[in-house]
Amino acid sequence: MISTYLTLLSLFLYIIFVSGCLPVQRSALLQLKKGFNFSELESWQPNTNCCQWSGILCDDDSGNVIHLDLSSQNISGRIDPILFNLTSLRALNLAFNNFFGSFLPSSGWEKLGNLTHLDLSDSGFQGQVPIGISRLKNLVYLDLSYLEFTYLEPNFEALLQGLSNLRVLYLDDVNISASGEEWCGALARSTPKLQELSLVFCSLSDGIGISLSKLRSLSILDLEGNNLNTNIPDFFVNFTSLFVLRLGYCGLKGFFPKDIFKLKNLTIVDVSSNPMLSGSLPDFTMDSALKSLVLYDSKFSGFLPDTIGNVRSLEILDLSNCNFYEKIPSSIWNLTQLRNLILFSNNFTGLIPPFQSPSSVVEVTIAQNQKSGSIPRVYGGRGLQKLVIIDLSNNSLSGPIPETLFNLPQLQALLLWQNQLSGQLPVFVEASLLKNIDLSNNNLQGKISTALFQLSGLEFLSLAMNNFTGFFQLDSMLFLKNLSYLDLSNNNINGEIPTLIGNLVSLYLLNMSRNALTGPIPHQLGSLTQLKYLDLSKNHLYGEIPLELVSLMFLSALNLSYNNLVGRIPKGGLFSTFSNTSFEGNVGLCRFPCNTLVEMMNNISISPPTLDDIENKSYMIILGILFGVGFGGSMAIVIVLDVLCFDRSKRRNRRTVDG
Numbered sequence: 001m002i003s004t005y006l007t008l009l010s011l012f013l014y015i016i017f018v019s020g021c022l023p024v025q026r027s028a029l030l031q032l033k034k035g036f037n038f039s040e041l042e043s044w045q046p047n048t049n050c051c052q053w054s055g056i057l058c059d060d061d062s063g064n065v066i067h068l069d070l071s072s073q074n075i076s077g078r079i080d081p082i083l084f085n086l087t088s089l090r091a092l093n094l095a096f097n098n099f100f101g102s103f104l105p106s107s108g109w110e111k112l113g114n115l116t117h118l119d120l121s122d123s124g125f126q127g128q129v130p131i132g133i134s135r136l137k138n139l140v141y142l143d144l145s146y147l148e149f150t151y152l153e154p155n156f157e158a159l160l161q162g163l164s165n166l167r168v169l170y171l172d173d174v175n176i177s178a179s180g181e182e183w184c185g186a187l188a189r190s191t192p193k194l195q196e197l198s199l200v201f202c203s204l205s206d207g208i209g210i211s212l213s214k215l216r217s218l219s220i221l222d223l224e225g226n227n228l229n230t231n232i233p234d235f236f237v238n239f240t241s242l243f244v245l246r247l248g249y250c251g252l253k254g255f256f257p258k259d260i261f262k263l264k265n266l267t268i269v270d271v272s273s274n275p276m277l278s279g280s281l282p283d284f285t286m287d288s289a290l291k292s293l294v295l296y297d298s299k300f301s302g303f304l305p306d307t308i309g310n311v312r313s314l315e316i317l318d319l320s321n322c323n324f325y326e327k328i329p330s331s332i333w334n335l336t337q338l339r340n341l342i343l344f345s346n347n348f349t350g351l352i353p354p355f356q357s358p359s360s361v362v363e364v365t366i367a368q369n370q371k372s373g374s375i376p377r378v379y380g381g382r383g384l385q386k387l388v389i390i391d392l393s394n395n396s397l398s399g400p401i402p403e404t405l406f407n408l409p410q411l412q413a414l415l416l417w418q419n420q421l422s423g424q425l426p427v428f429v430e431a432s433l434l435k436n437i438d439l440s441n442n443n444l445q446g447k448i449s450t451a452l453f454q455l456s457g458l459e460f461l462s463l464a465m466n467n468f469t470g471f472f473q474l475d476s477m478l479f480l481k482n483l484s485y486l487d488l489s490n491n492n493i494n495g496e497i498p499t500l501i502g503n504l505v506s507l508y509l510l511n512m513s514r515n516a517l518t519g520p521i522p523h524q525l526g527s528l529t530q531l532k533y534l535d536l537s538k539n540h541l542y543g544e545i546p547l548e549l550v551s552l553m554f555l556s557a558l559n560l561s562y563n564n565l566v567g568r569i570p571k572g573g574l575f576s577t578f579s580n581t582s583f584e585g586n587v588g589l590c591r592f593p594c595n596t597l598v599e600m601m602n603n604i605s606i607s608p609p610t611l612d613d614i615e616n617k618s619y620m621i622i623l624g625i626l627f628g629v630g631f632g633g634s635m636a637i638v639i640v641l642d643v644l645c646f647d648r649s650k651r652r653n654r655r656t657v658d659g
Contacts, residue, residue, distance in 0.1 A: 021050035021058055025065050028085045029053070037077040041070075064088035071095040071119070077102065084108035091117040100124040100148060110135040121145040121170065128153050129174065134162045145172035145198070152176060157186035166191045172200035172222075180228065184209030193217065195241070201225035208233055215239075222246040224270070229253070232277075236260055243289070248272040256300070258282050261290075270294040272318070283307045292316040296342070299323060304348075309334035318342040320365070328353055328366070336360070344368045344391065352376055352392070355384055365391040367415065374399035375416075384408055391415040393438065401439070403428055417441050417462065425449040433457060440464040440487065448472075448493070454479055462487040464511065471495035472517065480504055487511040489535065494518065497536075502527040509533040513559065517541060521560075523548045535559040537585075545570055545589075561585045 026046075033044050043053045050065070051058035057067035065086050076098040083105070089112050104125045109132030116138050126148035133142070142163070144150065152159055156176045160166070169191065176183060176199065183204055187194060188211040195217050204226035213235040221239070224246050231254035232247065243265040249272070256271060256279030264287065271277060272294050279295075280302040288311045301323035308317075309331025317335075320342050327350035328343065339360055344367040351373040352366065361384065375397055378384050387408050397419040403426030405414060413436040421439070424446035434455050440462040447470035448463065456479045468491040484506045494516040501510075502524025508531060517539040525534070526548025534552075537559040544567035545560065551573060558578050566588030569575065583589050 020063060021056075021065060022063050025086060026050040028082045029056070029065070031082040032080050035078045035080040036075050039070075039075045039077075040073055059088065062088070066114075067091045069093040070097070073097060075099070076124075079105055081105050081108050084111040087111055088114055090114050093117070093119040094123050095119045095121045095143070097123045101126065103127040104130050106130050107132055109133050112136060113138065115139060117141040119143040120147065121172075122147075124148055126150060129159060131158060134159050137162050138165060139163050140165055141168040142166060143168070143170040144174055145170045145200075147174065150174045155186075156183050157190065160186050160190035163191055165193060167193055168196040169194060170196070170198040171202060172198055174202055176202040176204060178203075179205055180207035180230070181209040181211070184212040188212065188214040191215075196220040198222040199226065200246075204228060206230075210235070213238065217241055219265070220244040223250060224248045225250070227251050232256055232260075232271075237263070239263070240265070242266055244268045246270040248274070248294070250274060252277040255279055261288075265289060267313075268292045271298060273297045275299065281305055281308070284310045286310045286312075288313070290314055291337075294318040295322055296320040297322075301325070303327075304329060304332075306331050308332060311335065313337055315360075316340045316342075319346065321345040324348060326350070328371075330354070330356075339363070341365065352397075359385045362386050362410075363389040365389065367391045367393040367395070369395055371395040371397060373397065375402055375405070375421075377402045378404040378408065386410050389413040389415075393417040393419070395419055397421060399423070401426055401444075406434075409433070412436065412457075414438070425452070427451065435482075436460040438462045439466070442466055444468065446470070448488075456480070456482070458483050459506075460485040463491065464488065465490040467491065468493055472498065482506055484530070485509045488515065489513040491515055496520075497522050497541075499524045501525065504528060505530070507531055508554075511535040512539070513537040515539055520544075521546055521549075521565075525549060526551050528552065529554070531555055533557045536563070537561045539563055541565060544568075549573075550575055558582045565589050 029044065029050055030046060033039065033041055041054060050056055051063065055069045056065055058064060059066050066088055068086065068089060069091070071093045074097065078099070092115060102125055104127065109130050113136065115136050118133070118136070118139060118141065121143045122145065127150065129144060129150055129152050152174065156178050187197070192214065194215050196219060198220065200222055201224070204223065205228070207228060207230040216238065218239050219241045221242065222244065229251040232252060234257055237257055237259045240263065242263055244267065245260070246268065248270050252271065252274040253276040256277060258280065260266070261282045267289050268291060270292070273296070275297055276299065278299040278301070280300060281304065283305055284307040290311050291313050292315060294316065296318050299322070300319065303326040304324055306329040308329060312335065314335045315337050316339060318340065323346065325347040328348050330353035332341065332353060333356040337360055340363045341361065342363065342365045344365050346369050348366065348369040348371060350371065352371055352375065354376045355378050364387065371392070375392065385408070388410055389412065390405065391413070393415045394417070398421065400423035401416065401421055406426060406428030410433060412433050414434060415436070415438045417438045418441040421442040421444060423444065425444060425448065427449065428451055432455065435457050436459060437452070438460065441464065443466065445467040448468050452461065458480055459482050461483065462485065464487045470493065472493050472495045483504050486504070486507060487509065489511045492515065496519030497512065497517055499522045501522060505528065507528045510531060511533070513535045519541065520543035521536065521541055523546035526546060529552065531552050532554050534555060540563065542564040545565060547570050550570045553573065555574050559582055561581065561583060562585030565586040569583055569589055569591045
């Protein structure tokens, strides 16, 4: 009986004192929490088992806290030095929090001698990186990326000198300020086991030191955004474990070592935005592991080899703004994992290969090349079913737009501007997700399909510089609540601007210039409170400028020139900032007061008078001024224009009553 009791008591004490956390550590954690101004650590309560708190992992045998993970908890405030009483910690993660304006404790880090993983990235801390971190001899993983205004003192090597077991080092956006020989030498001497190295935007300069070649175990090398100003060393081909190589924005020059592409494990290559870096693509083999090849804004040139189709794992191919030429091989559609095909601003010629792409592709951008011929049709369910963006603009494509493009179920952007496309807009019914359509500067004709105005998600529509004709019918404009950009300029559209245009409350640009529009400017335009650019020039609009336009507080560009508008130019709002060029070519418009006689004469027609004109006293007064008879001085000009505008208003009212 007694032995049974003792057994149960021992089990109870084990549960309380061993499997539960130690009271001293629970107390330390609660003290740590007090330093936080805000957190979501609701489970951290006194008199509870801290081993069951969120972010806590305890050792099963000792009950010591060994993992503290408070990442992405929206924590602000400061770090209490009580943290360093948790001497059994093996992993500490405070990443992605809001410790903005707070400094990391300058001392105490050496007490965490068991620590193997330390992640403080994107936590908001600022100031000097504590030199005590260099004494964490068991550290395997260190990430101090994207802290606020962090720097190293006395230098980079001082931080690394005791970290001989380090395998992973991420210091992105930490100001290291070291030359190639300095930072490469420090790494080679102190971290010989390093496998992952990321020093993005660290103010590195003056090349890549030869000592980096000693880190033969490197699998990730990311030096993006440093002014290295050097050639890519040939010894990179000896990094046989390398699977990520990112050297974008590094001021690289010379010729890219083609043998790097032969590294069997290489999955990501990004040497973008190095405009002095030349290179060409190899013949790819079937065993290539590449998933992402990004070369944009470099001097890579030559042709895109047909063997690109062998890289079946390729997901991203970005060769934009390079000097590639000749045709795009049809084998490109053999890339069954391809998601982004970005080839704009090259010298590719010939036809676009028939679309036979896998359903995985979401972006096809072949803009600003020399592609010719017609746009391939998409047949049934064969590929492109996940396509979100297609950009074939600024080529020499001709023929009609295939209606199947409009029926792609996920398509959001259709960009075909500046080609030689012709025919009418196709009839379509399924393009419900389209947000961005730019068909400008082509040879399209016929009426504008009303189906365009049933795309409820449409945000950008440009049909400018085509040959569209017919009446302007926007009966379905009620659906276009999200439309912010509408450009129908340089066509042959006639009819009146519909009053329903006032429903396009998100518009910031409206351009209907160079058409054959008639009728008055609808006062409903005053409802477009977000409007910044309005161009109705070179039409046949008549009547007065609606006073409601004065209320458009964001209007920064206005052009109503070369119409048949009459009356006073409204005052107030931003109208006083628009020059006379915004209104020129409207012989019946005038500002009040007119500044000079010349301005008034430019706004007056002196064509032979009609019988009505002769009977009109305003015309007689104008004749008096023109021939030196009647009033004199600036007062005469004001009176004349007042009478002129009064009589125009009276005639307009009589026509309204008579009609």
